[in-house]
Each structure stands twice: as structure tokens, then as C-alpha cells.
Amino acid sequence: MKGCSNIREQLSAYIDGKLSAEEVKLVEGHLAECPQCSAALSDIKKVVAHLQGLEQVEPPAWFTQKVMARVRSTERASERKGLLNWFFRPLYVTAPIGALATALLAVTTYFIFQGVIGDMPTERAVRDSEIPQQIAVPEKAPEQKRAPQKPQRAAEGVTKEETVGTYTKAYEPAIRAEMSAQKSRGDAGTGPGDSYAPAPRTKYHVAGPAYAPAPAPEMKVGVAAAPATSARESEYRASGNVTKAKHAMAPGVSRSQSYDKAAVMRDEDTYATSKKYKPMMVEKAPVSFHIAADDTAAAGKVVVAAANEYHGSNIKTDIIGDKTIVRAELSVSWLPMFFEKIKKAGVVQEKMAPMFADVSSVQITVEIIGSK
Amino acid sequence: MAQAMSKLSENAETGFMDEDRELVLRSQKGDDDAFEQLVLRHQKKMVNIAFRITGTYEDACDVAQDAFVSAYKEIQRFECKSRFSTWLYTITVNLSKNRLKQIITARNRHEVSIHAEEGAISIDPPSADPNALEMLEKRDIKKGVQDCIAKLEEDFRVVVVLRDIQGFAYNEIGAMLKVAEGTVKSRLFRAREMLKKCLKGRFGEL
Structure with a gap:
């Protein structure tokens, strides 16, 4: 029958009372004349009856306790937000944290620097x-x-x-x-x-x-x-x-x-x-060199020769134990050349430059130590 | 106080009296006993909604618990503009739908088996023919109805559960699902038609 599909679409809402008075009148008029649609209505009512006839399940006995146990161990969003809101309330910016952090940083830096400066030579x-x-x-x-x-x-x-x-x-x-x-x-x-x-x-x-x-x-x-x-x-x-x-x-x-x-x-x-x-x-600025040489005696000769070459005076050689010490007075102007020369004697390990001296001369002390 | 008065007036305007309101307000102030009362009051309905949507009791219990925990966390945001129960059941429905998706995904994964020796993937569909056991259960109407519900697509399943099993009004269902009443109406019509076919196919008659 023409219009049955439209009526059947209304049947679901019809049994729920969701149709207007006019729609109800139209549907009921059609149902009176159409046994197929009346059967369809009956089917829908049975379906709904089946659904409504389904039993309700009971929650387990432990349900409430379990829920409350979980709930009590749960931080509420409101509490979380509330705390944050309180912290950022004034400007909704990071001013409080920023101020706190800056103050902490300043104090920490102060103490660190105090410590460092105290120790720093x-x-x-x-x-x-x-x-x-x-x-x-x-x-x-x-x-x-x-x-x-x-x-x-x-x-x-x-x-x-x-x-x-x-x-x-x-x-x-x-x-x-x-x-x-x-x-x-x-x-x-x-x-x-x-x-x-x-x-x-x-x-x-x-x-x-x-x-x-x-x-x-x-x-x-x-x-x-x-x-x-x-x-x-x-x-x-x-x-x-x-x-x-x-x-x-x-x-x-x-x-x-x-x-x-x-x-x-x-x-x-x-x-x-x-x-x-x-x-x-x-009168004489002290200048000292340490030379590590395999043969201290030979190295001593090199140093003495260098001192002679550069017009050294008061050249003395002392052998103390395994060390050979050569002393000489030397003009400052010859010092660089002398230094270069004594490099041939061995490895020049340490040296002391003149700080306090007279104008022109230095007192050279060359200490030659066995390198073994 | 003014806020409470304002909420009262809102309730008066919207024309409903929420029996949970007092407990909700107490709970919003941190009264866990009040929240426990709300749990006791709504747990059965929530478990049943979840049960009919997910199809399994265990999943239903899990979903209902999760829904209560979510509600507890977010209860400060509930503004008493609607029924607390509607809000609570909305959470339940959403979580049930999520769980249902997980169940369907897991089931589909389970039904896909890889035949390595053939080097091909084949899908073993559930048998359409009722076996002997199912024939014996054919007259088990309640199981049949639940099975037919389980065959409905999610949107249709949900409206049937909420309307025909739980008895919610169209506007409440619309509010829970965030759809218009007309949509609820049409979905419900189609869901009932599908169930009718399903049940007729299963039982031969209704």
C-alpha cells in the first residue's frame, strides 16, 4: 500500500508517544485500514517488550568499595587546578615562580662566587x-x-x-x-x-x-x-x-x-x-736553568763553553752528587744566545728569569741533572 | 550562597529537580561520603548500561568504575545545568563505546589468522550456521536478544540500550549523545527494525 513506508517509519516514534496529534491521527487512520502496518506495529512492540524484558544485572558486592578506594587515591582535577590557579593567580604568568627562581639563583650565585673568589689565587x-x-x-x-x-x-x-x-x-x-x-x-x-x-x-x-x-x-x-x-x-x-x-x-x-x-x-x-x-x-740578577742530560759532565762542558763563548765571567763548575752546577756571570744581552746554546746540552726543563738585578749582568746558575 | 541560589533558579527554569544535587554539592566541596552515596545510587544503572553496550559483565564493571573515577576527578566542572545522572551516564556511555571499539578490534585481530605455509592472509568469518548448541539455545530469548543487540552497530546499539532497556527519554538520550531528538528517533526506528529482523531470523517469530 502506498504510504506504508512513511507510516512504518513513524511507528517507532508512535509507540513512544513522540508524534504530534496530527501525526497520531494520520498513523492511526492508516493502521485501521492496513493490516500489514498493524502487524509491523505489533512486531515493534514485541521487540521493545523483549528489550524491556532483559534482566538487570547487579554490580558486584565489592564495587562501591573498589570505586571509593580508587577515588580516594585519585587527585581531583579541581584540586590540581586549584593549586595551580592559586600559584598563578595574580597575573596568570610565571611571575611568582620567576621571582622565586631569580632570588634563589642570586643567592646561590653569591655563595658560589664567595667560595670561588676565596679560593682563587x-x-x-x-x-x-x-x-x-x-x-x-x-x-x-x-x-x-x-x-x-x-x-x-x-x-x-x-x-x-x-x-x-x-x-x-x-x-x-x-x-x-x-x-x-x-x-x-x-x-x-x-x-x-x-x-x-x-x-x-x-x-x-x-x-x-x-x-x-x-x-x-x-x-x-x-x-x-x-x-x-x-x-x-x-x-x-x-x-x-x-x-x-x-x-x-x-x-x-x-x-x-x-x-x-x-x-x-x-x-x-x-x-x-x-x-x-x-x-x-x-748586583746580579739570578737566572737559573735546569738541564736534563744523559751525560752531566759533557753537558756541563757545553754550558761552560757557552758561557765562555758569550763572555761569561766567574765561571764555576761544581759537581754535587749526580748534579753538575755551572755558575757564571753574563751580560743580559748575551742571555738569549746563551740560552739557545745550552739547549744543546740537554732538555732545558726549568728556568728562572731575572727579576731583580742590576742593569746589565745576570748571575747564571745552570743545574744539570742526569736524565736517567 | 548566591551561586547556589543561581543554580536553584536554573533548575527551576529548566524544569527538573535533581535528586542528586545535594550530594553533588557536598561532593564538590570534598565530601567523599557524599560521592559514595552517589556511587551507591547509580552504580547499578551504570553497570547495566555498560553491560548492554559492551556485552560482557567484566568489561561493564571496569567501565563503570572508570566512569565513577572520571566523574570524581571532574565533578567541579559539573555545573548542575543538567541532571547529574545524565552527566554520569554520558561518561559511562562514552567509556562503553571506547571499550566496545577495543573489543571489536581485538576480536577482528583474533579472527585473522596467518597461514604461513600458504604465505597468504585469510579471514575466518564466524560461522553463519547455527551449531547444535546454538540450536538448543534458540529459545533462549534473552540471550538471543542480547546477541541481536550485539550485532547492531554502535550508534544503534546505544540508542536501543538507553531507550528500550534503560528507559531514558529522547531528550536525555539526545543530551547524552549530543545529537538532536530527530536523530535519536530515526536511529531508534532503524535499530528496532534491525532487531526485529534479527530476532525473526533467530526465532522464526517474535
């Missing part, structure tokens, strides 16, 4: 820490305990700043300038440190226009000081030349006193001991 500390050692070692045996520590510290400080250059003419002006500064200090002739300006570099500038403030010689001292000092100590003791060594080191005393009283305090006893040595004008 400054240039001044490097100079000052090495110099009392040079005095301490020959004079007081107990000071030898400290000796390995501080020079090492000085050496570290130097290494961080600059590497040690080779001994060339390049730093000759610096040597001379240092000599000039030394001379002016010596000329002042007063107690230790009194003649020093607080900043030595200022003094260097005053010393003369020829001065180029190259730190290289000082750096070399820093590197060489530790081993050289102890080596010289035994050397001087052995050769009975202790007084000269003390004199050579004397200017260091005044430096330490002038620069850093704290450094002096650390080595108070050292300083007290060394105080009795009056700073003297040094």
Missing part, C-alpha cells in the same frame, strides 16, 4: 704567596712542609693566566724595566716595603718609557719558583753560598709585606725570620 696573591716561600725555605726547616703547597698554587694561578713563553729577546725590555724598578726600590734604601708604591705597575710606568709591561718574566718566575727554590736551597747550602742566596731573595720580602698583609700573616713566622735580612741591592 689572584695575580697579587700569586706573587705574594710565592715570595715568602723563597725566603722560608733556606731559613727554617719546618717551613718545608708548606713549601710544596704554595708554589703549586702560584704555578696554577700563572698557568691559568698565561703560558710561559720561550726565553727570547722579546721580553728583554721587561727585564730591564724590572731592573730599573728594582733599582729605584733599592735606591730608596729604607725598610722592606716602605719604598713600594701600592701598585707596582704604576712604578713601572714611572721607571721609564722604554718599559713595556710584559708579564712574561714574572710568569716565568711563578712557574720556576717552586722547584728552583728548593733546588737552590740545597745548592747554596752545599756551596756555602747561603748568604748570597738570601740576599738574592731579599727583595721578595719587601714585596710580600707591601702587597698583601694577609699573605704575610699566613707566613708570619717565615716573615719574622726573614725580616732580619735587610733588603740589599742586587
